[in-house]
């Protein structure tokens with residue numbers, strides 16, 4: 001359940017960067033508002049260049065907004081280092097001091113978090129194990145693979161058992177196994193009472209994990225809400241019916257389907273009905289045409305469809321590269 | 327010093343001593359100090375005196391190279407490679423990062439200058455010189471100058487690119503050794519505005535000649551404790567002001 005107390009609150013946050021020769025300011029975020037409640041997993045979705053990383057940097061006081069309010073744990077972001085002790089942050093494609101070993105780096109982080117020696121050593125070992133780096137703790141980071149760096153990035157964010165975890169594209173660069181592990185890790189965090197905000201453009205990861213979704217495009221929020229709220233109306237998009245054998249054109253005409261509702265697929269005829277009522281009306285008519293129903297399947301509307309609706313088709317704009325979602 | 331500054335300083339020190347380029351520069355410097363005998367052979371004058379002379383110049387020269395190199399690469403690199411995100415998102419204040427970096431780099435320079443000074447001391451002895459404590463006193467002056475350069479490099483790193491930071495730092499080094507002459511010539515002008523200007527510029531620019539005791543050592547006139555103290559307080563005040571400015575700029579910085 002989304003808690004009443006909000007750990008993260010953005011209120012009409014705008015940010016611009018100077019660009020080009022004349023240093024004209026180009027808007028990156030405009031009046032962005034959203035919040036993250038206690039013990040929620042919130043997915044932050046948006047295409048490349050939408051402003052996800054910029055927003056996350058603002059939350060960590062690495063970038064400073066032009067206007068608007070940013071509160072984390074009820075305090076203005078970046079005001080006190082004590083607040084940052086309660087946050088775990090993994091930047092996008094984290095880069096480390098490559099002359100250190102993984103273990104040395106985590107111990108440096110432990111010192112900066114102000115952890116005691118005993119607590120730190122226990123936690124470093126535990127984190128290395130939990131992220132599949134147990135054998136790599138003594139290896140210099142220079143020799144790490146991309147996925148290992150990503151895992152180390154997660155380890156340093158979770159080392160001090162933070163209440164709020166902010167991850168910028170935690171799954172990027174991971175193999176399917178690794179992605180699964182990270183999903184489980186995020187679920188475990190929720191079970192342990194933590195709050196997670198993570199960005200991604202992999203819609204299925206967000207769909208599988210999140211209580212709520214915040215979707216942005218070109219610095220503006222285009223959707224916010226729980227999955228049910230976004231998908232709406234039980235979420236059934238259409239009902240797919242498969243008939244065989246394929247009726248002859250003449251008999252098919254007698255069924256009087258709406259145009260584009262049916263198509264031939266191999267030796268079967270596939271029909272998209274609006275809902276189950278329509279499907280039930282169609283089945284006897286096809287039986288009269290000599291075709292029997294072989295399967296009837298309600299196709300759910302997925303987050304990806306919402307994403308396509310709100311992002312890719314927004315403002316009639318065309319994108320050279322469609323957003324990835326698989 | 328809070329633990330966090332100490333951790334950052336220790337990590338910075340560790341980074342430099344694991345850097346192979348540093349060893350290359352140091353090895354080359356030691357080679358040149360060792361070979362000063364051959365350089366001396368070409369010159370006239372007392373052999374051991376010239377070994378000290380050339381050796382101290384060598385410590386100075388290579389010290390500046392190392393200071394500029396590590397000062398620029400380390401501070402700028404943190405921002406370019408975005409390792410700074412990982413540090414500043416932890417409970418670390420921004421000024422603690424700047425001070426920790428500068429402290430770590432000063433530690434590295436102390437080690438390097440000490441190694442070069444010891445080698446020079448031994449080379450000088452090997453060629454029959456008397457034990458010369460002045461080598462260490464002059465090296466201490468060089469070290470203070472290098473620390474000041476580190477503070478300047480940190481300042482430039484907060485707002486410009488590595489190449490420009492290097493150029494600015496080297497420019498400060500060059501100007502810092504002639505700023506007194508600037509004051510001298512400016513002070514002789516008949517136009518009051520020029521005199522005030524030259525005085526203003528003199529106090530704004532570093533006066534690195536404050537730390538230069540090489541000649542006195544070579545000619546056997548050791549500096550008094552008062553002069554050392556004077557140089558030390560100059561370092562504390564000027565270097566402190568530069569570092570303070572660096573911290574103020576860094577505190578407002580928006581990371582790319």
Ligand SMILES: Nc1ncnc2c1ncn2[C@@H]1O[C@H](COP(=O)(O)OP(=O)(O)OP(=O)(O)O)[C@@H](O)[C@H]1O
Pocket residue numbers: 017018019028046047048049050051052053054055092201581582
């Ligand atoms: N330091 C900067 N200076 C100028 N423009 C910037 C800067 N950082 C980001 N931008 C611009 O801001 C926009 C948003 O960038 P941001 O990195 O926040 O996107 P993102 O949503 O994280 O994208 P991705 O999914 O590719 O990581 C982009 O158009 C980018 O070019």
Ligand SMILES: [Mg+2]
Pocket residue numbers: 052053054092168
């Ligand atoms: Mg990003």
